[in-house]
Amino acid sequence: MVAAIAAFIAVPTLALAQDAKHSFKMATGWPGGPLMDIGAKAFAERVDQMSDGRIKIQVFPGGTLGNALKVTETVKNGVAEMGHTWMGYDWGRDTTTVLFGGYAGSFDSERMLHWLYQAGGVDLQRQYRDEVFGVVSMPLFIRTAEVFLHSRKPVRTLEDMKGLKLRTAGSWLDMAKDLGAAPVTTAGGDVFPMLERGAIDATEWGTLWEDIAPGFHKVAKYLIIPGVHQPVAPFDLVINKDAWAKLSDKDKKLIETAARLTTFDSWLRIGEEDAKALDVYRKAGNEVIELAPEVQYRTREIADAWADKQAETNPWFAKVLASQRDFERRWANATQYRNVKVRATATQ
Structure with a gap:
């Protein structure tokens, strides 16, 4: 009888716990643009909608x-309960971060999505960020291949890379040196003024569409593609572990689902908008330059050698790299059974 009464009392208590209200602050690395609008803010809006307003997330611009x-x-320190960042910003602590955030040796965005959500990548990411950084982590937002450079100088060949002062982040800081460049890093809000006044010759940032908003093309004539340094860029939702522990299992699942949906929506939106963006640059008077094959091949060679070297001394790097390379081997023949050859037509 006592057990039955206890069980009866527990039901509304559990319901109250699952329906608890939460208010979180989210720190970001972005002053604005698509990373905010279809990334952090879109996620916060989706969580609000899916929770019927019980879970509120206030999104703050980078640096706030x-x-x-x-x-x-x-x-991690509890200044904000949530954060939206690119994991590669933490590469100075552990280079494994760029395997999740994308680097010159990564596969494309479609393959990255498959690896993350179907081949164990999300689970590896959760385990890694918990063990090494002490935060809860999951993908939130993903880019297709980035623009290689918005540049004040034409860049096409390996010779053109020598001495080029470029802004970048993550492992490309190391690899760009092997191409002869002089890379530096800085927060997003500082990039435009540095490029405008010539403190740097060139910058990379996002995809064709994403780079319209910051206006790099207004102060740098040359648009260099493709983004061999960053074939894909998944971004990262980080959550304070104490804040995560306060959520019910139901709400944890809600957060995970919202992050996943936002990630797929961002991929679809960027893909469509990128297809329109080249015309914007051409109409603005920018010159579009395709990197010479020698630069593209050499970049991948440098990336693979760099990754092999990291794996020699970093067990986590070796574990994640092995998972990604196993995936690549499974997908090695994908173009044979997925791509159909068609003749060029007047509409193409």
């Missing part, structure tokens, strides 16, 4: 709650 390049640290 802490260093825009150290969002993980801001969240």
Whole structure:
């Protein structure tokens, strides 16, 4: 009888716990643009909608709650309960971060999505960020291949890369040196003024569409493609572990689902908008330059050698790299059974 009464009392208690209200602050690394609009803010709006308003997330621009390049640290220390960042910003602590955030040796965005959501990547990411950084982590937003450079100088060949002062982040800081460039890093809000006044010759940032908003093309004539340094860029939702522990299992699942839906929506939106963006640059008077094959091949060679070297001394890097390379081998013949040859027509 006592057990039955206890069980009866527990039912509404459990319901109350599952329907608890939460209010979180989210630190980001972005001053604005698509990363905010269809990334962090879209996620917050989706969570609000899916929870019927019970879970509120206030999104702050980069630098408001802490260093825009150290969002993980801001969240770990409890200054914000959530953060939206690119994991590669943490590469100085552990280079494994770029395997999740994308680097010159990554596969394309479609394959990355398959690896993350169907081949164990999300689980590896959760385990890794928990063990090494002490935060809860999952993908939130993903880019297709980035623009290689918005440049004040034409860049096409390996010779053109020598001495080029470029802004970048993550492992490309190391690899660009092997191409002869002189890379530096800085927060997103500082990039435009540095490019405008010539403190740097060139910058990479996002995809064709994403780069319209910051206006790099207004102060740099040359648009260099493709983004061999960054074939894909998944972004990262980080959550303070104490804040995560306060959520019911139902609400944890809600957060995971919202992040996944936002990630897929961002991929679809960017893909469509990128297809329109080249015309914007051409109409603005920018010159579009395709990198010479020698640069593209050499970049991948440098990336593979760099990754092999990291794996020699970093067990986590070796574990994630092995998972990604196993995936690549499974997909090695995908173009044979997926791509159909068609003749060029007047509409193409």
